[in-house]
Amino acid sequence: MSDARENGDRGKQRTDEAALSARLQRLNEGLGHARDAAGGPSDSPDREQEQAATAAGYAKGFRLSSELVAGVVVGAGIGWLIDRWLGVSPWGLIVFLLLGFAAGVLNVMRSAGLLVGTALDEGSRQDPDR
Amino acid sequence: MQVNPIHQFEIRDLWPLIKLGGYQISFTNSALFMFIIVTSVSALLIGATSRRAVVPGRLQSIAEMSYEFVADTVRSSAGTEGMKFFPFVFTLFMFVLFANLIGLIPYSFTVTSQVIITATLALLVFFIVVGYGFWRNGLHFLNLFVPKGVPKLILPAIVLIEVLSFLSRPVSHSVRLFANMLAGHITLQVFAGFIIMMASGGILGWFGATLPFIMVVLLSALELLVAFLQAYVFAILTCIYLNDAIHPGH
Numbered sequence: 001m002s003d004a005r006e007n008g009d010r011g012k013q014r015t016d017e018a019a020l021s022a023r024l025q026r027l028n029e030g031l032g033h034a035r036d037a038a039g040g041p042s043d044s045p046d047r048e049q050e051q052a053a054t055a056a057g058y059a060k061g062f063r064l065s066s067e068l069v070a071g072v073v074v075g076a077g078i079g080w081l082i083d084r085w086l087g088v089s090p091w092g093l094i095v096f097l098l099l100g101f102a103a104g105v106l107n108v109m110r111s112a113g114l115l116v117g118t119a120l121d122e123g124s125r126q127d128p129d130r
Numbered sequence: 131m132q133v134n135p136i137h138q139f140e141i142r143d144l145w146p147l148i149k150l151g152g153y154q155i156s157f158t159n160s161a162l163f164m165f166i167i168v169t170s171v172s173a174l175l176i177g178a179t180s181r182r183a184v185v186p187g188r189l190q191s192i193a194e195m196s197y198e199f200v201a202d203t204v205r206s207s208a209g210t211e212g213m214k215f216f217p218f219v220f221t222l223f224m225f226v227l228f229a230n231l232i233g234l235i236p237y238s239f240t241v242t243s244q245v246i247i248t249a250t251l252a253l254l255v256f257f258i259v260v261g262y263g264f265w266r267n268g269l270h271f272l273n274l275f276v277p278k279g280v281p282k283l284i285l286p287a288i289v290l291i292e293v294l295s296f297l298s299r300p301v302s303h304s305v306r307l308f309a310n311m312l313a314g315h316i317t318l319q320v321f322a323g324f325i326i327m328m329a330s331g332g333i334l335g336w337f338g339a340t341l342p343f344i345m346v347v348l349l350s351a352l353e354l355l356v357a358f359l360q361a362y363v364f365a366i367l368t369c370i371y372l373n374d375a376i377h378p379g380h
Contacts, residue, residue: 066309070302075294096294099287103294107302110295 067107075100135319139243139312160247163239167228175224196224200365207369208376215372218258222251223365230311230357234350242360243311245304252304255368263375274378303367310360314353321345 079096083089143156178193186194200220204212226242233240241247263271275292276285324342328335 066302066306067298070298070305071295074298074301078294078297099290099294100298102291103298106291106295107298 064108064111067111068104071102071104071107072097072100075103135316135323138239138315138319141244159239160241160244163229163232163241164247167225167232167241170232171224171228196220203362203366204369207366208373211376212369212372215369219365219368219372222255222368223361226251226307226364227358227361230361231354233311233315234353234357240311240315242307243315245308248304248308249300251364252300255303255371256300259371259375262372263378266375267378271375271378274374299371303364303371307360307364310356314349314356318346318349318353321349 075096075098076093079093079100082092082096086092141158141160143154143158144162146154146156148155174189175193178189181187181190183190197220200223201213201216203223204216204219208215229241229247232238233242263274267273275289275296277288277292280288321342325339325346328339328342331338
C-alpha cells in the first residue's frame with residue numbers, strides 16, 4: 001500500500017516537475033523575446049552584468065552567513081549585561097537571546113532582500129483586527 | 131619539524147614609544163604594515179593621477195578603475211546623495227583591499243586578521259551612520275526602528291528586535307572580514323606546514339609533499355579572490371548602512 005502511495009507521490013512529483021520546467025522554459029523564451037526587443041546589437045554589456053551579478057552573489061553569500069550569528073551574539077550579550085546590572089538572572093538572557101534569534105533572522109531576511117516594506121503592509125491588511 | 135600556524139598573527143613591539151596609564155604604547159609590526167598600506171595606496175593614486183593623460187596609462191587605468199568601481203558601488207546602494215560619502219568609502223575600500231593583498235605576501239603581517247582593526251573600522255562606520263542620521267533627520271532617524279504597517283500589539287517587540295538587529299551590524303561587519311582573513315591564513319599556513327613535514331621524511335616524502343603544495347597554490351588563488359571580495363563586501367555594507375542614515379524610512 002505504501003508502495004502504491006509512494007508511486008502516486010512520485011508520479012505527482014514528476015508532473016509537478018514537468019509543469020515547472022515547462023513554465024521555466026516559457027519564461028525563458030519570454031525573457032529572450034524581451035531581451036531581443038530591448039537589447040542592443042552587442043551582448044557584451046549583458047555578459048558584464050552577469051559577471052557583476054555573480055560577484056554580488058558571492059558577496060551576498062558571505063554576508064548572510066554571519067548576519068544570523070551576529071544577531072544571536074548581540075542578543076545574548078545584552079541579555080547577560082541586563083542580568084548583571086538588574087539582577088534578574090536568568091530572565092534577561094532568556095528573553096534577549098530569543099529576541100537576538102529573531103533579530104538574526106530579520107538580518108538574514110533583510111540582507112537576502114526577502115523583506116521589503118510592502119510585505120509587512122500586506123500582512124497587516126489581511127487581518128486588520130490584530 | 132613543527133610549524134605554529136598562529137605565530138604569523140603575533141604582534142611584536144618594534145620600538146617602544148611611551149607608557150600611558152600602565153599600558154606600553156609601541157610602534158608594532160601591525161602599525162608598520164598599516165603605515166606601508168597607507169603609503170602604498172597614496173603612492174599608487176598620487177603617482178597614477180600625476181600625468182592626467184586623456185588616454186590613461188597602466189597605472190592611471192588602475193586608479194580610474196578603482197574610482198569607477200567604488201563610485202558605482204556607492205551610487206547603486208546609497209543613491210546619488212550617498213556620493214558625499216565617497217571619499218570615506220573609497221578610503222575604507224582601498225585600505226582593506228591593500229591590507230588583504232599585502233597580507234598575502236609571504237612573511238608579511240595581515241592587518242585585517244586582527245579583530246581590533248576591523249572592529250574599529252566597523253564602529254567608525256556605525257557611529258558615522260548614527261551621527262549623520264541624527265544630524266540629518268533629527269528624531270525622524272528613529273523611524274528606522276519602527277517599520278510601517280505593524281499591528282500596535284506587537285510593535286514593542288518588533289522595535290526591540292529592530293534595535294538588536296541594528297546593534298548587531300558592527301559585529302557582523304567586523305567579524306566577517308576578520309574571520310575570513312584569519313581562517314584563510316591559518317589554512318595556508320597549515321598546508322605549508324604539511325609540505326615541510328612530509329619533505330623531511332626522505333625521498334618518498336618529497337613526492338608526497340607535492341599534494342599539499344598543489345593545495346597551497348590553489349588556496350593562494352582562492353585567498354586572492356577572498357581578499358578582493360571581502361574588501362568589496364566591507365565597502366558595500368558600509369554603503370548600505372550609510373543609505374539607512376540618509377533615508378531612514380526604509
